[in-house]
Amino acid sequence: MTGSGPAGGAGPARAERRSALFIGHGGPRNAIVDNPVSRAWTELGRALRPLRREGVLVLGSGKIVHNLALRDWEDAAGARPAPWARGFDAWVADRVRAGDHAALAGSEAHLLRPLAAPAREHFLPLLPILGLREEGEAVACLCERIVMGSLSMRSLLVG
Numbered sequence: 585m586t587g588s589g590p591a592g593g594a595g596p597a598r599a600e601r602r603s604a605l606f607i608g609h610g611g612p613r614n615a616i617v618d619n620p621v622s623r624a625w626t627e628l629g630r631a632l633r634p635l636r637r638e639g640v641l642v643l644g645s646g647k648i649v650h651n652l653a654l655r656d657w658e659d660a661a662g663a664r665p666a667p668w669a670r671g672f673d674a675w676v677a678d679r680v681r682a683g684d685h686a687a688l689a690g691s692e693a694h695l696l697r698p699l700a701a702p703a704r705e706h707f708l709p710l711l712p713i714l715g716l717r718e719e720g721e722a723v724a725c726l727c728e729r730i731v732m733g734s735l736s737m738r739s740l741l742v743g
Contacts, residue, residue: 623689625708629715636716636743644713649673649736650706651699656733665730672700673728673736676710680723680740685714700734710740717742 636642649669656664665673675694679687689711691697701707717723726739 623686625711626685626689626715629712629717631715632712633716633718642713642716644709647706647736648676648710648738649700649730649734651702651734653702654699654734659733660731662729662731662737664733666733668696668699669730669734669736672696673730673738677725677728677738680714680725683717685711688714700736713740713742 632642649672651669654666656666659665672694675696676688676691679685691701691707697707714723721743724741726741727737729737731737
């Protein structure tokens with residue numbers, strides 16, 4: 585990248601500006617948080633596909649496993665994830681790889697969900713991000729760590 589400084593001289597490089605949309609805790613998703621049907625979140629992602637095709641970066645944030653009440657302050661490095669946290673996070677990863685959005689949208693039925701994601705606002709941002717995925721498109725896990733026993737750092741990259 586190049587830039588131009590005063591009087592036409594060389595200056596510092598300028599970053600290219602790109603449009604972005606954030607879906608997550610404290611993001612625009614709050615406008616529909618009261619929707620009782622989780623499948624609507626996946627549909628939101630599908631509705632956003634045209635933005636992605638236009639080069640808009642879509643970010644989702646939450647934490648798939650997020651139970652602050654059961655966190656272990658002594659395990660900030662993630663050496664001792666709780667078995668239930670590891671189990672639910674692994675189930676989510678398996679469903680993501682399988683493209684099983686219906687199971688994820690219906691995760692309230694999963695035995696570990698009340699422990700792993702007691703508050704919906706941390707889990708729901710996953711669904712529209714997966715809804716962005718085109719048929720046959722890859723999803724990669726960028727981080728698979730669980731810290732403080734009960735906080736999943738799992739990050740996904742679609743495409």
